[in-house]
Amino acid sequence: MVKVSGAPEEIQLSAGATCREILFKALSRKKLKEVVACKCQERIYDLTSELGEDCSSLDPVLLSSHEGLKILRHSAAHIMAEAVKKLFPSVKVTIGPDIEHGFYYDFDYERPFTPQDLEKIEARMAESVSENKPFERMVVSVREAQKIFLELNETFKLEILDELDEDQVSLYKHGDFIDLCRGPHLPSTGYVKAFKLTSVAGAYWRGDEKRPMLQRIYGTAFASEKDLKKHLDRLEEAKKRDHRKLGVQLDLFSFSDEAGPGMPIFHPKGALVRTILEDFERKEHLRRGYQIVQGPQILRRELWEKSGHYDNYREHMYFTHIDDQVYGIKPMNCLAHMLIYKSRLRSYRDLPLRYFELGRVHRHEKSGVLHGLLRVREFTQDDAHILCRPDQLQDEIIGVVRFVQDVMNLFGFEYVVEVSTRPEKSIGSGDAWEKSTAALTRALEVIKLPYGICPGEGAFYGPKIDIKLKDALGRRWQCATVQCDFTLPERFDLFYTGEDGQKYRPVILHRVILGAIERFFGVLIEHFGGAFPTWLAPVQARIMNITGVQEEYVHYCAATLRDQGIRVELDVRNEKLGYKVREAQMEKIPYVLVAGDQEVEKSGLNVRMRGGKNLGMMSIQDVVDLIYQDMDEPFKKGGLSYRYLY
RNA sequence: GCCCACGUAGCUCAGUCGGUGGAGCACUUCCUUGGUAAGGAAGAGGUCACCGGUUCAAAUCCGGUCGUGGGCUCCA
Numbered sequence A: 001m002v003k004v005s006g007a008p009e010e011i012q013l014s015a016g017a018t019c020r021e022i023l024f025k026a027l028s029r030k031k032l033k034e035v036v037a038c039k040c041q042e043r044i045y046d047l048t049s050e051l052g053e054d055c056s057s058l059d060p061v062l063l064s065s066h067e068g069l070k071i072l073r074h075s076a077a078h079i080m081a082e083a084v085k086k087l088f089p090s091v092k093v094t095i096g097p098d099i100e101h102g103f104y105y106d107f108d109y110e111r112p113f114t115p116q117d118l119e120k121i122e123a124r125m126a127e128s129v130s131e132n133k134p135f136e137r138m139v140v141s142v143r144e145a146q147k148i149f150l151e152l153n154e155t156f157k158l159e160i161l162d163e164l165d166e167d168q169v170s171l172y173k174h175g176d177f178i179d180l181c182r183g184p185h186l187p188s189t190g191y192v193k194a195f196k197l198t199s200v201a202g203a204y205w206r207g208d209e210k211r212p213m214l215q216r217i218y219g220t221a222f223a224s225e226k227d228l229k230k231h232l233d234r235l236e237e238a239k240k241r242d243h244r245k246l247g248v249q250l251d252l253f254s255f256s257d258e259a260g261p262g263m264p265i266f267h268p269k270g271a272l273v274r275t276i277l278e279d280f281e282r283k284e285h286l287r288r289g290y291q292i293v294q295g296p297q298i299l300r301r302e303l304w305e306k307s308g309h310y311d312n313y314r315e316h317m318y319f320t321h322i323d324d325q326v327y328g329i330k331p332m333n334c335l336a337h338m339l340i341y342k343s344r345l346r347s348y349r350d351l352p353l354r355y356f357e358l359g360r361v362h363r364h365e366k367s368g369v370l371h372g373l374l375r376v377r378e379f380t381q382d383d384a385h386i387l388c389r390p391d392q393l394q395d396e397i398i399g400v401v402r403f404v405q406d407v408m409n410l411f412g413f414e415y416v417v418e419v420s421t422r423p424e425k426s427i428g429s430g431d432a433w434e435k436s437t438a439a440l441t442r443a444l445e446v447i448k449l450p451y452g453i454c455p456g457e458g459a460f461y462g463p464k465i466d467i468k469l470k471d472a473l474g475r476r477w478q479c480a481t482v483q484c485d486f487t488l489p490e491r492f493d494l495f496y497t498g499e500d501g502q503k504y505r506p507v508i509l510h511r512v513i514l515g516a517i518e519r520f521f522g523v524l525i526e527h528f529g530g531a532f533p534t535w536l537a538p539v540q541a542r543i544m545n546i547t548g549v550q551e552e553y554v555h556y557c558a559a560t561l562r563d564q565g566i567r568v569e570l571d572v573r574n575e576k577l578g579y580k581v582r583e584a585q586m587e588k589i590p591y592v593l594v595a596g597d598q599e600v601e602k603s604g605l606n607v608r609m610r611g612g613k614n615l616g617m618m619s620i621q622d623v624v625d626l627i628y629q630d631m632d633e634p635f636k637k638g639g640l641s642y643r644y645l646y
Numbered sequence B: 001g002c003c004c005a006c007g008u009a010g011c012u013c014a015g016u017c018g019g020u021g022g023a024g025c026a027c028u029u030c031c032u033u034g035g036u037a038a039g040g041a042a043g044a045g046g047u048c049a050c051c052g053g054u055u056c057a058a059a060u061c062c063g064g065u066c067g068u069g070g071g072c073u074c075c076a
Helices: A019-026 A029-034 A066-087 A115-131 A142-151 A155-163 A225-241 A243-249 A268-287 A301-307 A334-342 A390-411 A430-446 A517-528 A548-563 A577-586 A597-602 A620-637
Strands: A035-040 A043-046 A057-062 A102-108 A136-141 A168-174 A177-180 A194-204 A213-222 A298-300 A318-322 A325-329 A353-362 A378-388 A415-420 A452-454 A464-470 A476-485 A507-516 A541-545 A568-571 A591-595 A604-609 A614-619
Touching (some): A102 A194, A115 A194, A142 A168, A155 A177, A213 A225, A225 A243, A268 A507, A334 A378, A378 A517, A390 A476, A390 A507, A415 A476, A430 A476, A464 A517, A507 A517, A568 A577
Antiparallel strands (some): A035 A043, A035 A057, A353 A378
């Protein structure tokens, strides 16, 4: 017997029955139309699959569900591959999975696809959809599959087959297009009601830059035109939040061809926001037992050799010469911190030592990866190195992760946590890697923070916990990170004197909270859509007069607010009030303070909040208190306390 | 670094078949003194990213360089 969720009774399971047959008995015709696959014990099957005897409960997978959408997109990728093969018979197909917001398929072809090609492919796909061809699943031996793909001259498929361990593989066929594929797929092509090809891009075969460059076509597909339109509208919305666009509009920062790519230039308002962020960080670090330090911008090459950077990180470094000496411009801040530790003997009583530096680093990032403020060549890290005894490691990691949580909550960020393990190019013993990886995961388990694992993604000197934030388009960017390092203490021969008078090696944690101020600022702009919370807003209030009569009064008001640390601007231009209000609104200034004759008479200001809400007239001191309260609000939740005043 | 697309005024964008470059906003001046998202008029503003080629003639066609965008790879 099989229990089908959503059906009133259990269904008799006859040998060789397919999912479709069982669902046919269990569900209404109307509901059945929405079903594209079924799920049994966390595995998803095609409707045409036969159910095993052990299947006791069956979940229909609806087209509108997350899983249904993935199947739809994967099938759309097949339909695209079919269309491409028809239009360009000499292409070779490779792989084509569904991805977060759509799908792609990589092709090997003698020339790149043009936007015009995409239109033709889309038209061909539409034909295939209207023919409503069934997807057929076939299970064959690897040998048979090899024969088929050899005949089709699909060499990439043969390569995949060679690497498979299984004896049997599944093939999917719709019309005359056949593909090696695990599935599952839609019952037929007609289910793909709404799709759009979005872009072409180069992509290396198997993501390896030494292998051939393939042509990747990206597309997206939805269960209905309405959903597709909603998605495209969301993309349009996201563009408005793009930090590069807002950076120009709000006059926060710029890039200049003359200065060079990846070199951000902070304008007064952007520089003020980051100054506040940095000021907050300095105070918060001091509060949490860190010590502020500062190292030089360039250090001798020999020191980079000693640390291992010269061997492992050289291609990302810039070098310069002083007299006959080669100096490396720092891409990381650790070196000087090591020297501070070494500058005197350390006792076990001194540990942990937490050295904090807002360190400006330079890294030679490949030209193709630069991206607004989110990837630049010069940036400032809120970097710290914690030197501690092995028995303190656990608590220190927990302290850092808690710090990250507090700060992310302050801004209201959602984040993803990942543990990255040993990469191919790395230094240190296997034992040290294992120990430090375990220390990281154990810390996350202690504070019950869910995490994923990224195999081989660690830094060359140790494993790490990464905390990633999303930008307006949902792309993930690494911000906070905690990295274990058992090798730097050895390379620098760091030690402390233990209780017994013997020498012991300290352990190092490299860690950042915001990560790079530049990147964090970029993500922050997108997170708030440019409307910074009052404590961070470069201009907190704009004061404006209605006519020239009140000009002297608004100058007085501005001076009064400024005296109490409020960041105010004055707008006394000969313009109508509506015009001045509109401008302040577009600049996303939290408070508009208006003075007309009534306000002058009563020594008050009329308060309009960002977004349009009008609070009416208040005394000047009440306005100051209101803004103070607004500045303090985000900190109350987390038990933090901070106010930037000048 | 690799693949594709793009580069016109401070910003957003027109510019046909190759024939001495346009609009809106912003800016300056003048008029207007107006109560919560754009009052009116006039003016100024460009080596069409840069270099080279084809042509009687190039923003426009071709090549190169630089930069930007979307990906790949890499990473905070």
